[in-house]
Amino acid sequence: MLAELVLSASLSVPGLPGPESRADYRMQVRLLPDSTMVRGAIEIVFLPAFPADTLWLHLYPNAYRDPSTAFAADEAAWGNYDFAMAGDDEHGWIALNGWTLDGRSVKPFVEETLAFIPLDSTAMPGDTLVLAGWFDVRVPVIWSRMGHDGDHYEMSQWYPKMCVLDGEGWHLGRYRSEGEFYSDYGSYDVTIRVPDGFVTAATGDADSVWFSDDSTCRFERWRASNVHDFAWAADPDFVLEEHNFMYPEALGGGAVRIHLAVRERDLDDWSEVGAWVDSTLLYCGEWFGAYPYGDLWVVQSSTWGGMEYPQLVLVGRFDPPFYRYFEMVVMHEVGHQWFYGMLGNDEVDEAWLDEGMNSYAEIRYFERKYGVRGNMTSLPGWISDASDADGSSASYVGMAAAGEEVPVISTSTDAAGGRYDYGALYYSKPALFMRMLENQMGTALFDSVMREYAGRFAFHHPRTDDFRAVAEEVSGRSLQAEFDTWLRSTASADVRVEGISLSGDSTFVTLGADVPLPAVLDLEVSRPGESRMERVSVEPGRSTVVAVPGRWRRATVDPETRYPDRAPWNNSLPPSGTIRPLVYPCDRPSRFNTWLLPVPGWADGSWEAGLYGLSRSASLRSGGPLQVSGVWRQPLEGGRAGVFGLELEVAASRSRRASEYLTWRTWMGYGREHSTISISRNLSGVLPSDPAVSMWVSGSLESVSDTAVSGGGRFTPGRGMVFSAGASRWSSGFSGSAFLSLRASGCPAWKDEEWASLELECSLASFSLPGAPETRLFAGRSWGVTPLQYLFRPGGGLSEGGPAGWLLPPDGPLSPSEHYFVESGPAMPGYGRHPGGGSIGVGLGGTVHMPSVPVSLFADAGWVENSTRELSEDDLLADAGVALDLGLVRAWFPAWVSDPLPGEDEWDFRWRIALSLFMLPVQLF
Ligand SMILES: [Zn+2]
Structure with missing residues (x-):
């Protein structure tokens, strides 16, 4: 039976x-901001729809207990050690005490973000189980969802909550860095006590409010039914703005009270939010049925994203210029209702x-x-x-x-x-x-x-x-x-236009369909000023010819992106494209987007006109088939040569773990010709913190005929083939990251001489102790009369070969070799301006990151044999200074150098901007 x-x-x-369990909650909770605690009493009335021997509870706040939790492991796997390094005062947890089941004392067994209570006898559908007890929550700083930011509290997934019991059994999802939740419906009756002055927002409606006898605390009783969770927020700086949204008669004519809880100083930024919420309620009401509750709270979050809870959404304002991101987040979170x-x-x-x-x-x-x-x-x-x-x-x-x-x-x-x-x-x-x-x-x-x-x-x-x-x-x-x-x-699909032809008064469009199933697609035909839309059917593996009345110039299949197409750039014939000023690089993958950026410059005593162009459908590293970029620069005075160049990149193979790219680049100007073909291969683990390997091989043909134009001494006149090969490997784990790179270049004939150079760098960054130094060992050797741009150099300057060299002038205050370098290779930021000119070099550098501020101190010392005359007679070079850490980019201020350049003092103001190779999937040279 x-x-x-x-x-x-x-x-x-x-x-x-089908049958579903139900959980009704009564809680009395108290916010204690002085100790960032929430204390409460809870009673859960659980109505199982399936037999159960054990009751399971979520204790989500324990995700933030210490670095041993699943959430912490996820964060570290992602390469984010902030949580692992956080102090105890930034952690959070939940503790249970005094629990009873149907009046009898029970002991919940806690397993991180879960707890279980074995039952004496199997609970059956139709039974009512009353679970009651006390809980203390230590509110962490905000790591993912729940937390506090000063006196601002976002209380979500914060109380002991029944896991779902359904036909599959108990759903015991832990709190992880990805993935969300699953909960049974029920009613909530929650009395929240906050110090007077805090303004609160919560799931449901506060139907009564009263004060403690001494008026220092306010009590609010919130009730909600037919919801599967309860969230609340509190902040003394919140002001509430309310308005009513009325559904039209056709949608029942119901009213929804919309409450915005926003910090007073941010009210202006939120002026449109109410209207966005109204539009969402109306549209979703028409499409999916009216919003079923009486109240909806839209609460300002301290983070920049959004998160949905029943009748309450948390939204942080992040408003990139001219982009409707904030509106998108508001709509999205309200849509989750x-x-x-x-x-x-x-x-x-x-x-x-x-x-x-x-x-x-x-x-x-x-x-x-x-x-x-x-x-x-x-x-x-x-x-x-x-x-x-x-x-x-x-x-x-x-x-x-x-x-x-x-x-x-x-x-x-x-x-x-x-x-x-x-x-x-x-x-x-x-x-x-x-x-x-x-x-x-x-x-x-x-x-x-x-x-x-x-x-x-x-x-x-x-x-x-x-x-x-x-x-x-x-x-x-x-x-x-x-x-x-x-x-x-x-399975995936690619639909495309394979041909378009005119015959008599009709246009014949051939559609190719590498589709797993028959599909219904839109086909747009157009000519200047006019277009027409057809609905067509395609079959797997078969071309379809569609006859459209009229003579049309272009055919586009799926013009409104209504089909999961893995290669939307072949959906048009002739291929569609646009040319725009490079102001706002948001790709539409269904066409070739070309941006042209005017880049005027100043180089070698002359103003230059310049234009940089980039064309692609989707960016190469996010799936695009190819990428073309080009540059043109022309001095406005004098008759000297400008620069023009083209670069083409294609993906030879691609996966999450291993991608190969092919690059061809040709560049002429300033008395220099340069043509490169390179192949690079990147291996990356499935997790960002897995070891990654990058290898590349490139060959280039170079000719330098006039050094004076480019500032003198920067290129050695001559002609030759240069072969470069390199490999780098980096990995990171909980305790630190390591980076190893090797780069070799050589040329059989350059100014009738052969040369070669080799560079090695090994870097170790430690994360286990805040303030522990990041160390770097570098060494290099060159043979022959090596052109300076290939020489082992303690400057480590950014090579002029890539887009940076196209955009930045070869000399002057914006020159790459003077002020920019890649944070790898034998870089000594104090010597950015002058290549070492040595044939052997070896050095050691160290960086100490300051705890909690984005500032680091650095010092390097390196030995260079055969120094050039510009450097002092001393072979050992040293520098030291302060750096500002700005993510991918670091600004260095090498205040002191042991061997200043002529006209400089040992102590001087110098600046360099470094790009970190650790973060870059591409080679910068
Ligand atoms: Zn969502």
Whole structure:
């Protein structure tokens, strides 16, 4: 009998809500800002829908307990040691005491972010279990979601919370750096006590407020029902702004009280947020059904992203100029009130159901509000036409190009530490999948599907197969193949226009379709000032010829990015492209985007006109097929040669772990000709902290005929072939990172002489102790009369061969060899200006990073044999100074050098800007 009952309960029918457990909470909690604690009493009434021998609770705040937690390991795997190095006062935890079950004392066994309580007898569906106890939460600083920033508190995933018990058993997801949550529905009755002066916001509605006898504390009683979580925030600087949103009669005519909780000083920045929330409530209401609660809180977060909780979203303002990012985050988090809030998805095992559907809603919001093109930017279309769908396409293209995707239906916490691209997999690809379904069914039918799905599963836990079953029922067609292909496999598709021809009064468009399933696509034909849209069907592995009435010039398949296409740049014939000033480099992967940047310069006593151009569909390292860049510079005075050059890069092979690139570069001017072909191969682990190896081989043909133009002494006149090869390896772990690089160059004939040079660098950065020195050992040797730009040099200057050399003048205050260098190789920042000229060099450098400020102290000493005359007679060079750490870039101020250049003092103001090779996937030379 029991077995039958269990079997029938767990075999719920796809498309209908099955039995679900329920958890109702009563809490009385108190915020103690002096000790950053929250103390509370809790009573949980748990109604299991399935038999249980044990009760399981989430204790999420324990993720922040110490560096041994799963969350901490994820952070370290990502290469982020901030949490590992944090002090105890920045950690957080939750402790339980005095717990009872149905009035009898019990002991919860704590396993990091989980706790379990064994039951004396099996609890059965229909039973009511009352769990009660005390809890203390130490609120950490904000590491991912919950935390405090001074007196600002964001209390999410903060209380002992029942795990979900469903037909699959208990869902015991731990708090990880990636992946979200899954909880049962219930009601919440929470009394929050805060020192008077704190302004609070929480899930639900504060239906009564009173004060302590001495008026120093305020009590607020918040209630919410049909929600699966409870979050709150408190900040003495919050001011509340409220307004009512009214649904039109067709959507029930209900009112929603919208509350914004914003720090007073930021109110101006938030002036449009209320209107964005209104638009979201209206649009999502029309598409998926009206917002079902009476209140919605939009709360300012101390972080720059957003996070959704039932009836409350936290949003940090991050507003890149001319980009609608802030609006996107507000819409996205409010959109989660449908996909997550009222449709209580399992965000761990089916993250696409909330993130993918919500991203679909987000794209639709921007298209409806601002049009299909350019909806993510307020710039005029001739500068940028970035749209939200382009973002999803670009992200999906990068993932598909890497070829190491996992299926969309996968455990999302496995993405922790960067094992795969969480955003592309759970947001972008499923958003395009939803747009594909919408196109196949037509918008009206698809909207019926979505309204039926949302209505039937409101306040339940729909699974992927529930959505499929509703979609099949409403549309009357089988979608099993679509769901299996796009969500349960990593199959991909490429549609393209293979030909366009005119015959009589018709245009014939040939479509190629490397698609796993038949697909319905949009085909746009256009001529200047006019276009026409057709809907066409394509079959796997077959070309389709479409006849369109009229004579058209261009054909574009899937012009509005409604299909998951791994190579959207071949969707147009003739290929489509744009030319824009390089102001706003947001790619649209479905065309070749060309940017032209005017770069006037000053070099060698003359003003120059300059133009830098870059053309690509998606950036090469995020999936694009090729990248072309070029430069042209022309002195405005005098008749000297300018510079022009071209660079072409293609990906020979690509994956998340190993990519090969082919580069061809040719450059002429300033009396110099230079042509290079190089091959590079990068190996990177699945985790960013895994060891990475980069190898490259390049050959170049060089000719230098006039050194005077480029400042004298910088190039040795002559002609020759230069071969360079190098390898570098770096790795990092919990205790530090190590970097080893080797670079060799040589030329069989340069000014009738042969030369070669070799450089080696070994670097060790220690993270285990704040303030521990990062050490670096460098050595080099050169043979023959080596041209200075190839010589082993304690300056370590940035080579002029790459784009930096195209953009920056060869001499003067912006010259790469004077002020910029790569933080690798035998660099001694104090000697940036003068190549060492030695044939043997060896040195040691050390950097000490100051705790908690982005400042470091450095010192180097190096020995150079055969110094050039510009350096002093002493062979040993030394320098010391202060550096400012700015992420990828470090600004160095070598205040002291042992051997100053003529006209300089030992103590002097000098500056250098260094690029860190640790972070760069590309070779800079
Ligand atoms: Zn989201």
